[in-house]
Amino acid sequence: MSAVAWWKMSTGLALAVAACAGGAVAAELDEVRRRGELVWAADQEGGGPHVFPAPDDPRRLNGFEVELAGMIAERLGVKARFQQGAWDRLPLLLGGVADCVINGIESTPVRRRDYGCSRPYFAYALQIVARRDGALVTPEMLVAPGPRGPWQVGVLSASAAETEMRGRDPAAVFVRSFEGTLDSLEQVRGGVLDAAVLDDCIFTFYADRFPELRMVGRPFNGGVYTVLTARDTPALGAAIDEALGTLVADGSLEALYDRWDLGGRQQMLLIRDSADVAPAAVPEFRELLRRVVPTLLQGAAMTILLAVVSFPLAIVVGLVVAICRQYGPRWLDRTLSVYVEILRGTPLMLQLYAIFFLLPRVPLIGVQLPPLVSAVLGLALNYSAYESEIYRAGLKAVPLGQFEAALALGMSRLQALRHVVVPQAARIALPPVTSDFIAMFKDTSVCSVITVMELTKRYNILSLTTGRFFELAAVTAILYLMMSWPLALWVRRLERRLEPPGTGPAG
Amino acid sequence: MIEVDNLSAERSGQPVLRDVSLSVAPGAVTVLVGPSGGGKSTLLRCLTGLAEFSAGSVLIAGHRLDAGPQPVATLQAVRRDVGMVFQQFNLFPHLTALDNVMLAPRVVLGLLPVAARRRATDLLARVGLEEHAGKHPSQLSGGQQQRVAIARALAMQPKVMLFDEPTSSLDPAMTGEVLAVVAELARSGQTMVIVTHDHGFARRAATEVVQLAAGRVVARGAAGELL
Ligand SMILES: Nc1ncnc2c1ncn2[C@@H]1O[C@H](COP(=O)(O)OP(=O)(O)OP(=O)(O)O)[C@@H](O)[C@H]1O
Ligand SMILES: [Mg+2]
Numbered sequence: 049m050s051a052v053a054w055w056k057m058s059t060g061l062a063l064a065v066a067a068c069a070g071g072a073v074a075a076e077l078d079e080v081r082r083r084g085e086l087v088w089a090a091d092q093e094g095g096g097p098h099v100f101p102a103p104d105d106p107r108r109l110n111g112f113e114v115e116l117a118g119m120i121a122e123r124l125g126v127k128a129r130f131q132q133g134a135w136d137r138l139p140l141l142l143g144g145v146a147d148c149v150i151n152g153i154e155s156t157p158v159r160r161r162d163y164g165c166s167r168p169y170f171a172y173a174l175q176i177v178a179r180r181d182g183a184l185v186t187p188e189m190l191v192a193p194g195p196r197g198p199w200q201v202g203v204l205s206a207s208a209a210e211t212e213m214r215g216r217d218p219a220a221v222f223v224r225s226f227e228g229t230l231d232s233l234e235q236v237r238g239g240v241l242d243a244a245v246l247d248d249c250i251f252t253f254y255a256d257r258f259p260e261l262r263m264v265g266r267p268f269n270g271g272v273y274t275v276l277t278a279r280d281t282p283a284l285g286a287a288i289d290e291a292l293g294t295l296v297a298d299g300s301l302e303a304l305y306d307r308w309d310l311g312g313r314q315q316m317l318l319i320r321d322s323a324d325v326a327p328a329a330v331p332e333f334r335e336l337l338r339r340v341v342p343t344l345l346q347g348a349a350m351t352i353l354l355a356v357v358s359f360p361l362a363i364v365v366g367l368v369v370a371i372c373r374q375y376g377p378r379w380l381d382r383t384l385s386v387y388v389e390i391l392r393g394t395p396l397m398l399q400l401y402a403i404f405f406l407l408p409r410v411p412l413i414g415v416q417l418p419p420l421v422s423a424v425l426g427l428a429l430n431y432s433a434y435e436s437e438i439y440r441a442g443l444k445a446v447p448l449g450q451f452e453a454a455l456a457l458g459m460s461r462l463q464a465l466r467h468v469v470v471p472q473a474a475r476i477a478l479p480p481v482t483s484d485f486i487a488m489f490k491d492t493s494v495c496s497v498i499t500v501m502e503l504t505k506r507y508n509i510l511s512l513t514t515g516r517f518f519e520l521a522a523v524t525a526i527l528y529l530m531m532s533w534p535l536a537l538w539v540r541r542l543e544r545r546l547e548p549p550g551t552g553p554a555g
Numbered sequence: 556m557i558e559v560d561n562l563s564a565e566r567s568g569q570p571v572l573r574d575v576s577l578s579v580a581p582g583a584v585t586v587l588v589g590p591s592g593g594g595k596s597t598l599l600r601c602l603t604g605l606a607e608f609s610a611g612s613v614l615i616a617g618h619r620l621d622a623g624p625q626p627v628a629t630l631q632a633v634r635r636d637v638g639m640v641f642q643q644f645n646l647f648p649h650l651t652a653l654d655n656v657m658l659a660p661r662v663v664l665g666l667l668p669v670a671a672r673r674r675a676t677d678l679l680a681r682v683g684l685e686e687h688a689g690k691h692p693s694q695l696s697g698g699q700q701q702r703v704a705i706a707r708a709l710a711m712q713p714k715v716m717l718f719d720e721p722t723s724s725l726d727p728a729m730t731g732e733v734l735a736v737v738a739e740l741a742r743s744g745q746t747m748v749i750v751t752h753d754h755g756f757a758r759r760a761a762t763e764v765v766q767l768a769a770g771r772v773v774a775r776g777a778a779g780e781l782l
Contacts, residue, residue: 453645456603457659458635458711460627467662471649 136206171318173267187265202232347506366435391433442473638708698729
């Protein structure tokens, strides 16, 4: 099963390669006009009030940006067509899949450097949200540790809120990043997080759904949203700018925001008076490495920790499952076959999600496990199903005569298994088991969905804050290889050592 | 040493042993002969609790086995005192010859490694394999493997040894070296039940020969009379 985060990194790499090679060409204005369609990208998972599936008909999209995209397209004399994408990767779609991105993209120095950024169309500010009965009552409390150590704060992955919170003293604020906007609010409601930080308009929109939560302090650290286009489509960027200008001038933007209860008049004043963001400088490669490598290494350490803790657990559980199925009573075999099929038949990501987000809501037995524990548990259980099948095949491959010979010597069934059958089965199982171990190194990247900061997650954050997708993907890939390559070599040596002499080709 | 009383056994609903009775005195060597499918292997397996039987009883090495499933403790007690040697050797391929012989004394009897090693080394010397102690089964000839298997069974110091066609998968030269070991055991007073098609050996070593056919004892007597 492939990890979404890993996939994201590979697409990032692929798109970057394609862009460097000049393979993908973003559509210029004339091309858009000829096609009669403006393809705009957004993530409907990001939620309201920006872009979200209509409650009465999930196939239809709602949101002020849906209407804005329609209005811009209309000014360009074309139709608007929606393109779905993961929010933190939307800009990468500009390589040829989409003409522009309209989805609460904050204007930042890095984006000003790497993309075409339109004039502002909306002003946001960050809002701290906490439980009404929680310990966090003023924003100032976030500068020092809380009663239980650092404040646990949830943010949307790759958002301005994440950048802002990660810039704070780690002793005071521990940041957890989520892929969905509402996930962090749910975790605050559940008492796992002390606070969530998000764009003010999002909380205003969803406040009724979270009556237990309240805003802490006033919105702060304001900024503006911009329509992103590719750097090499300046005419399209200019046309979008012009369209936005007329929408402001003729009052239709203000009317739009009033219709969405977003304070049209104030929005018009805020975007009129917003300060220009200066583009960031391109970092020199050495300097870039110096900045990112320590953080990436931290991620690599987490990846190693996840794999070396989870895999032995998976081996032990898998072995117990295999032996119970092979040598235990029939009903146990049946029960465990259900266990194995459920774990093999559903995605690891879903299992992690269930353990971390859904388990706490199960009545009576529900517990909220910390992210790292959830990750280890999820990986170990998922892999135990695969390992148990490998061992079962190994156990079956050991002739029955071996078991009988051991019994005939007076050994108990357990002793016969332990000293005679399992060691032989283990030799048969060793190659597939070790290749699974290497696979697990890569599967750990899925754990980022439950906020564990492993290597791929670190890559995601760094590539978004620096904009250097390609270079960082290469560095990250090298780090993964540095972990799996020595492992593969060690495994080959181990295999050779465990092979009884006289059976190998070398004799 | 062994009293088999009216033993009957079924496999997949078919009778395989019918009213078999047998008596083996301490130090005696009983040879089982008979056509293929006669029930010889099944009888040996019943004697060491590897197979269940449906009627009758077995007294062996001071233990009693009855029809039907037997308690695990009884089975283990029987097997500690009854050694078994298989046609296919069934040596543990992941262990050296020495470790094959040492394993059961260590895990079943709880012998310390030094004691188990001494016992195993002596036994390998007794079957003429002291130089091959460090080799794995795959590095040994069939005859050598079967001699290791005999040493392995002897390491438990069993009161009774059972052999199921110990030489059937060996060529004549290797058969000789294995039979020499078995004959030496017989001389030393080891109580044994041996299934074999080798009539010459039966004549030389057997105290009594029992012929099984279609699950029944069809003849018994001294080797000279029967074969
Ligand atoms: N597990 C089993 N399931 C069904 N039938 C069996 C099983 N084991 C043995 N039998 C049958 O029981 C009968 C006796 O088998 P057994 O192996 O005891 O004979 P044997 O005298 O040892 O023969 P051989 O000289 O070929 O080894 C045979 O007819 C055989 O087909
Ligand atoms: Mg037989």
